[in-house]
Amino acid sequence: MAWLASAQQAVVGGVLLWASGFKLLHRNASAHARRSVLAKLVGKERAAGAYRAVGAVEALVGLLLLAPPVHAAEAYAAAVLSAGMLGYLAYGKLRAPESSCGCLGDKHTPVRGRGFARAALLGVLSAVAATATDPWFDSPLATVGVLIVEGAVIVALSPELDGRWLLRLRRWRVKRRHPLAGHTVEIPLESTVQQLWKSDAYRSVVEQLTSDLLDHWDEGEWRLLTYAARTPDGSATAVFAVPRLxxxxxxxxxxxxxxxEEVLV
Known part of the structure; x- marks a missing residue:
């Protein structure tokens, strides 16, 4: 089972690089750091710097795991990071239960059991990786298989990523199992307008609108609404596309x- 231990280098290294990429490169990383448990731990004024420092350490360990040669010390360092994450989550659960973890994405996700399970799993995988003697790319097919399976488990344990798969899955299930699925449903125009008013797109141009609703029509899953508007360049028509279903x-x-300009729909 030496190939399994080697594959863990790619799994743990990939997760660490993923986490570090968000902390070091995301344009909203600083703002997210100030909303995370880290702000409670080190103070809001130092949260952004500490956030990037953690990201730099994760990037270093991740790269060492992915690059040859194989050293057990790299995997042990990843295990230490996982243990530190467990302690960080425990602190957050006790002192700032509604603060975000700030681990893998910008979605606000308070500390819950899934975060603990993910950190514990990474610790176990790191310990297995410490027993590897060959680099992960010596068994590419086996590594890809392990990456797919274990990566799916880690994604499932990451509430920050729910919007990318879980919410879409739930919407699909609702469409398939809803008692009205397959029946034509007429969505009231008032409902669409109210949804429009709640959107950032509407708020971004509301001061430029100069009329009430002028026209509307449906195109597939969208309902298009038009309003008269005035921009610095002159009169215009504001066309909103609102989810209809x-x-x-x-x-x-x-x-x-x-x-x-002529509007072609």
């Missing part, structure tokens, strides 16, 4: 079309 204000989009 779901309440998702964050998906609303807007386009300001100059009055002298």
């Amino acid at each position: 779901a309440y998702e204000p964050d998906r609303v989009r807007v386009a300001l079309v100059p009055a002298d």
Whole structure:
């Protein structure tokens, strides 16, 4: 089972690089750090710097795990990081239970059992990786298989990533199992307008609108609404695309079309 131990280098190293990439490169990393448990631990004024420092350590250990030669010390360092994460989560659970973990994404996710399970799993995988004697790329097919299986488990234990798979899965299940699935449902225009008012897209141009609703029509899963508007360049038509079959204000989009251009739908 030497190949299994070697594959853990890629799994743990990949997760650490993923985590470090968010902390070091994401444009909202500093703001997220100030909303995380780390702000309670070191203070809001030092949270961003500490956040990036943790990301730098994760990046270093991750790269060492992925690059040859194989040293047990790299895996032990990853195990220490996992143990530190468990302590960090325990502190957050006790002192700042509603603060975000700040581990793998920018979604606000208070400390819960899934975070503890993920940190513990990474600790176990790191311990297994410490027994490896060959680099992970010596068994590429086996490593890919392990990456797929264990990566799926880690994603499932990461509430920060729920929006990328779990919510979409739930929506699919609702569409398939809903008692009205397959039946034509007429969505009231008032419901669409209320959803529009709740959207960031509407708020971003509301001061430029100069009329009430002018026209509306449906295109597949979207309902298009038009309003008169005025921009610094002159009169325009604001065209909003609003989800027709779901309440998702964050998906609303807007386009300001100059009055002298023809709108083709």
